[in-house]
Amino acid sequence: MTINTKYVGKAPNRVEGPAKVTGTAKYSAEFEVPNLAYGVVVSSTIAKGRIKSIGADKVLALPGVLQVFSHENVPRQAWFDRAWKDDIAPGGSPFRPLHDDEVKFSQQPVALVVAETFELARYAAGILEVEYKEEKHETDIEQKRDEGHAPGKGKSGYKPPKSRGNANKALDEAEHRIREEYIHGTQHHNPMELYASTVHYHPDGKLTIYDKTQGVYNCQQYVAKVFGLSKDDARVINLYNGGAFGSGLRPQYELFLSVMAALELKRSVRVTLTRQQMFSIGHRPHTLQTLEMGTNPDGTLAALKHYCLHETSRFEEYTENVVNWSGMLYQCDNVHLSNQVAALDVYTPQDMRAPGAATGSFALEVAMDEMAYAAGLDPLDFRIRNYAETDQSENLPFSSKRLRDCYHLGAEKFCWSKRPMAPRSMREGNRLIGWGVAGGVWDAQMNKASAKATITADGYLTVESAAGENGTGTYTIMTQIAAETLGLPLEAVTFRLGDTNMPEAPVQGGSWTAATVGTAVQKACQALGEKLLKLAQKMDDSPLKGASLDDVEFVNGQLRLRTAPEQSVVLRDVLQTSGEREIAADSTAIPNLINMAKYSMHSHNVVFAEVMVDEDLGTVHVSRVLNVCAAGRILNQKTARSQVLGSVVWGISMALMEETVPDHRFGRYMNHNYAEYHIPVNADIHNIEVLFVEEEDPYVNPLGVKGIGELGLLGVAAAITNAVYHATGKRVRRLPIYLDKLL
Template identity: 80%
Template sequence: MSSTTNHVGKAPSRVEGPAKVTGAAKYSAEFNVPDLVYGYVVSSPIAKGKILKIHADKVLAIPGVLQVFSHENVPGLAWFDKSYKDDVAPGGSPFRPLHDDEVKFSMQPVALVVADTFELARYAASILDIEYKESTHETDIEAKRDDGHEPGKGKTGYKPPVRRGNANKGLAKAEQHIKQEYIHGAQHHNPMELFGATVHYHPNGKLTIYDKTQGVYNCQQYVTKVFGLSKEQARVVNLYMGGGFGAGLRPQYELFLSVLAALELKRSVRLSLTRQQMFSFGHRPHTLQTVEMGTGPDGALLGLKHSALHETSRFEEYTENVVNWSGMLYKCPDVHLNYQVAALDVYTPLDMRAPGAATGSFALEVAMDEMAYAAGLDPLEFRRRNYAEEDQNENKPFSSKKLREAYDEGARRFGWDKRPMAPRATKEGNMLVGWGVAGGVWDASMQKAAAKATITADGKLTVSSAAGENGTGTYTIMTQIAAETLGLPMEAVTFKLGDTTLPEAPVQGGSWTAASVGSAVKSTCEALGEKLLKLAQKLGDSPLKGAKFEDVEFVNGQIRLRQDHDQAVVLRDVLQTSGEREIEADSSAMPNPLTMQKYSMHSHNVVFVEVKVDEELGTVHVSRVLNVVAAGRILNQKTARSQVLGSIVWGISMALMEETVMDHRFGRYMNHNYAEYHVPVNADIRDIEVVFVEEEDPHVNPLGVKGIGEVGLLGVAAAITNAVYHATGKRVRQLPIYLDKLL
């Protein structure tokens, strides 16, 4: 079925935009519910040790303080099995808040104070006296260089590195050769909205939980298993999210603590974490990487070795696909990939936009630039010569790949042919000007998802799925898909999401929501369309009698024959004549395992960057960025561009500013605030251009879409690093590029 009421591919504004800009959109800590009390978390000042005693009497004596929850008084819970996992948990035993007297990491939640007002809870928490016995901690990955190990099973989606050929023999044949180490420190997600939850305790004991999360069903599963509740007793809702970037994939401890307090006190509870506490769970791990590669006389890669070591916690083994991309993005017969983790006294790292790829592609793409110069080749030409026509990791063809076209379009738009090869060749006043290029690849994934559609007699369509909306445009693109499938104006369609009373959807991550939930929405609307056709055929003298579903199309509020547009019925007439108040259908969509076995499915991009570096001060200005993306069908030009634009800003942040600094004497992050955890502001951002190359992919999913949120970040930090070298002649291999590295 097709429709000439074309919404998909256009650039309508966000349907939830007015609610967001007027303040009508409610976030998790903004729901006003009756009989509400407030919680405040007490965080551990030590990184490792034991809690000896919690002196709560003084705090409990304050009028208005209701309870101090800690391991000393938390009741027995259903969560007795250390092997319990949420949907995206890595291997190991998940952290259990207030479970025992052991302190595993700095700023671990060790108590929850609940009071009548937020201000009172905060004050009471500040004077709560807790005795600790401190133990020696380890938080420095540099000290674990020789103490890493290959991970076990890994989290869902982790693929152990694939090795092929003999990299040492390939490198031995190389005429040109490089070997370098690349490093970036820990990075934290820092979404604008703090993590918080409002738990509405109903008189019948049921809970409505408004939690900041990227997966309401994941949180519901967590709550029901931990507290022994039924799904009917624990409804989880998240209608809007002020940024997640992966931080909300797992249930965080504000969920556990607020539900615990609500159940024990039989009161509604609100709990918000502070900005400092936002640094106490999950981060992009501090990672050390080594890349070695060599080329023959024609510039072809003959051998490549890429190894990585990053931190994990003592209690879980967090894994990322860091090195795998190096075996896929470029053609090379002999590849050795090695990935290790080392346990430290920190909280478990967590997926952060383009997890693994943002780390691994930085090292690979800077190494490719270094190798190009060693081989005497233009960096873009070097990539063209080593273009991979198939996925050598899995020995499969790509379902589609328009990266070569992206190279050509980007080079033309950027004026790459005017770039001098030699560093320090261009100067504007006291500014050294440099151009750099880098690229990336990201999985085009799809997960199982379900949706429901209901149309009423007045022609209004409501479609629902428990997907998430963390700013990506889910409300809008699902409205577009539904409207186009049934030939309706977007104004006639309402999409509902973020509620466990709705059909199940996966967590919003991995850039798979558009493909997964979008395919379910399309399938569901088609199922509804089949019902509507049958009703239309019951009309007296129906022009559609005998027509099969594939013979008709839904256009401009009509059902009509594809081959004879005059043979049509008005959809509203069908509904009103049927006598039905509403008609509904539901359906689901899932990836095709046969197609997955046959093809490698990925998005690709290439990034061109211009920097201007003050030779005397060492300051770096990113004056121009062009990101060319090949990501299948683009559902909404505006929201897609916004996704990539945000990723570019993040890439600038990663290259020049972003780093969480640990004081290893205390095992604590020092810059755990917005003042000292630096991210770009408007003055840091100049000219940004986003281009999507046309890419049709009939294999990847029913919509032909690929994710863009993650791939848009890839290549940006590396292209900036490469541009800085082209400008200054100084090669920086550790992020961020602070000015002292260029002086």
Template identity: 80%
Template sequence: MSTDSNTKYVGKAPSRVEGPLKVTGQAKYSAEFSVPDLVYGYVVSSPVAKGKIRKIHADKILALPGVIQVFSHENVPTLAWFDRSYKDDVAPGGSPFRPLHDDEIKFSQQPVALVVAETFELARYAASVLEIEYEQEKHATDVEALREKGQEPGSGKTGYKPPVRRGNADKGLSKAEHRIKQEYIHGTQHHNPMEIFGATVHYHPDGKLTVYDKTQGVYNCQQYLKKVFGLSADKARVVNLFMGGGFGAGLRPQYELFLSVLAALELKRSIRLSLTRQQMFSLGHRPHTVQTVELGTGPGGELLGLKHKAVHETSRFEEYTENVVNWSGMLYQCPDVHLEYEVVPLDVFTPLDMRAPGAATGSIGLEVAMDEMAYEAGIDPLEFRRRNYADRDQNEDKPFSSKKLREVYDEGARRFGWDQRKMEPRSMREGNKLVGWGMAGGVWDASMQKAAAKASITADGKLTVSSAAGENGTGTYTVMTQIAAETLGLPMEAVTAKLGDTTLPEAPVQGGSWTAATVGSAVKSVCEALGEKLLKLAQKMDDSPLKGAKPEDVEFVNGLIRLRKEPRQSVVLRDVLQVSGEREIEADSSVMPNPLNMQKYSMHAHNAVFVEVQVDEDLGTIHVTRVVNVVAAGRIINQKTARSQVLGSVVWGISMALMEETVMDHRYGRYMNHNYAEYHVPVNADVRDIEVHFVEEEDPHVNPLGVKGIGEVGLLGVAAAITNAVYHATGKRVRSLPLTIDKLL
């Protein structure tokens, strides 16, 4: 089955189908649903980083009119999870944190109580005056001070791959004509999406729950509730129709889910619980990481040896790990590579996946080191990368399913005007502004997961496709609508996409840049299955011109089913439905990755980022004045939403390079700038000209749609390119991010 150009939507740039709902305020977020008999919860957070709770003085609070209950470890019932045998689908190894489990304090801002009251204002006031006595213990929160106590990870988090080593890096480095060895550091960062985490739990008279939770995976949350509270699936429906940014913070069930469901079940009432912006800093973070990179080249600039070691923090109760160093063994050609990774357990909450986890961190170390090596060898940084281009994934010794990084380099350099760059630092200026040009690149997994979808079409020609996948703001509703409309030759206006509900077919968490590949493939598959049913019905019509036709012989276009070789031989899709007498035709389908392709090919997306900065020679202020980001990520489903994804990545990269940092006061083991006033992110004045371009790839191996996902890859290399551009402008190499003014003066 196929369509013609009149109903080709994939690859075009339609606006978001959910856009009107969002701009008119009709899109409902998790803490906005109206439910009957609603009470409000407010979380009390620990002010100490380690210790025990001696006493909670709840009596005074419970005496306040309108205060319903104070939940703490003193009165929480025994639950299924307290055997410590359960962890959610994306949790790292170890023993996951269980809120209100006991009197032990494991990290600052740990939730220690939940106050429930008739109004939000009363719950907040009561929480603010609740007296709790603590016994403080000595804590450790400084990964740099304890880096020598790093240990090799064990099982790590889901998706962690132990570093692959090959050859003899020390021997390769000993032969090098040019060598560098440097240390690169970036501090803790927090996700800080615009929508704070919150949940609204509707307690039904029959004891069933409808849980509206901020999450990137409704099925993951439902499994969590089933295992923790012993609920059946029909008693715990989880819904998330829209999400105001997650960036990985919503991959795991966060503690607002546990606390709100606990209160609803105990009180047999509906409840709303929203965290504060300050409490958002207790949900996980991009870990503080120290990297050491050593490179050596031969006389022609070819890499002879590469060593990359990373050390970062984890909590004392879970072992979180990131694929920080693995990319260094894959992105460039090098025969002798030593990759090493260690974690340091600290008294902090477990770090958490944050947009391009591991790769965003690792690309800073590798790509700044590559720039330093290029200067040491006297080679243009872009030319140096071209000379060390990897045609094969050396980590896994496999060919790439597709790779157009050379074309990415060429396109980016042409659009940026890289050939006009002078090599020498401090050689370009505009007035009192030092001008610098830098570049960097990245590589990210092109993954696909297992997913299911359902499709139904009614007698009036209206198509509905559904899957439990989420909408994090990336355009999932629109992309699913495009794929369904094109597959069955319908106008997009005739298609409705339903997402984010555990009553719909199962889909994985929305992360890893795999949603379009995964759920998009499921939607394509189910629409093809529905098309086959429609073809069979069409063949039963009197004098049907489609009799004997196979699915591959027909195409769906402009509301018709017609023969591909004889387009005039067609039937109207709506007539098929009406003549059949069926009010609605349905189909179900599921997809999963092709294991043979996974064994045979390395599947990855690539990018290259070119940056111009201007640095005030007197003040040291840095402005990113121009960015060109070129991405090769297979087939692009929607040019507009894809471009927006990369635009957001570039803004995030500017933030990562110049301002974004969570500051820990190690005396207290507490994040001190846990708010939007002091946790700096870019504003309009920080963002200038950004160009986004795609080099499309034909990739029949990666998934049925040939897409690779772009949510993560667009971030890679941005911070490193800015750092490299600042060096080119000033001649000063900064190896600790964020690159603040004091590091230049």
């Protein structure tokens, strides 16, 4: 029987799928540990001020209540700011839960009630009386337009934008010009799984922490530094993640509170946030953008100016790369980019799927549509006319770029040539029909990661790395890479992740996991293959004597010569003959710094959208979306398509529904629940098609892969916005597009 071991690029089912659909996959609040107590967080009701008193005595008198933790009795922790910083912390002083009596933002945790049962803890938290001295707050960035400042340190990964040429002079001389402001409000991640930490307190004082996170090592480092523990004393595990979208890149405050309570009470503790409290752990910032563009008589861009102002907290200077993409996506010699922040009485914003790019590309791509109409050009033709062959911001060639192929393939599939230019020129009965186009660009990143591969005498392979799995398909693609590298069936390979007892991997974010951990897995399996070859060459009458690793291949559970496949040995026989019960190898993968200096590495996409707008009611239905991505080598067609499908759904949400609404009188988000924070349901989603234009890229990483999870979101909201204009003739520049904006 021949086993097909060519898995990379195919579409096998998720290897963890059965565990998820049968309920055997455990999430962070589902681990049963002995002697478990329950903590419930009490959140502030003001946006700024001081805590005058906390009425703990009444609550502590309830039988079964173990403790009320607040700033009045919080145990001593690390003093310096650097101890509280995680891997992706922005500049400034990180938030310290229960540190003192100061309230810095609405819904700040001000107390933790711990009890024998969850129900009792919830009741006790509900009756805890907290008295405040309220101070004047500022939460409205639209009142701070003139108070922005250029960020200092920004955040990890922030790159100050680079300008070039003389944009003002070129604008003055341009044939056609536009200048508009584009706004979208605050958005929150809202993954289905609530943030939770279950801390197992062992008799020897060591902790096993099951935390909802995108980076177990990041959380372990945070806990160790804050509480003065050795890493051996705090093991962090996250096997499955019910969505995160960037909200789990940083340790959230339930981790601190649960560990603090477990150490103080010397027993296991679980803390789970409520849906309302999920709105207090970070968000995509409210952002104001201004774009100016001008064209030459031939329709090429003469100048581009992009200014952004977004909010940050008073205590950290979070900054997104909002405007940088405008200097890269299109050919233009005169570009001025400016990124500013304004400090408000809100919690620090946080990375949210395609941070900065989702925001910046919306404004850029709607402005490109407006500029095309001002110049009398088809919006797709205008983009192709201004195609960037090189990255002008960095003055580097792209490692690979097939965006032009995406344009042509998408236009053909969508039948773009049949689109009339004039708005309000397509309809069915009382429904106005519009077609829009937009695109995006996202970093193709790789970081340092390690992996370990172990094969046993029965021929089964286990590979492990402390990566995360947010539902993106990490379990599956790593299994595919390992199986193909060592020529084994998928059923003979197990990939394990999410545990600080495993080789280190970075947080799962930035769409770098496939490239980063995938390369480490491949290298570990190759190192194991080299050990297997040496053992095979020691076998009596070995057909592989004298062969190098380049001379052999792993196929169908065998190790054989490439030039003479009949000269082979079975992997199980190699181990059994050697007498070894198992053989292991580990490896660390690092990015190629030379290639990173020589090439601009990015993935690209283009989105075509069709909308139907009820002429009388103003309701918008997105009837068709086509997303065409150029993202290097696609490892799994099914999981990759699912990633982009999810991103398109989010883009529809971003365009038409999603907004966290503040009441600035109280400095508080008013729709902090699933009932009023609107997201799409099945009835909102219609025909979505995803296509990939694969790229051969020998420079980006050994696997030739690029991230797609963030990329798939780019262009969707802008394409829908542009389609709404084409349907109605009304240009909307503030998201989301509610029906009242079209009536």
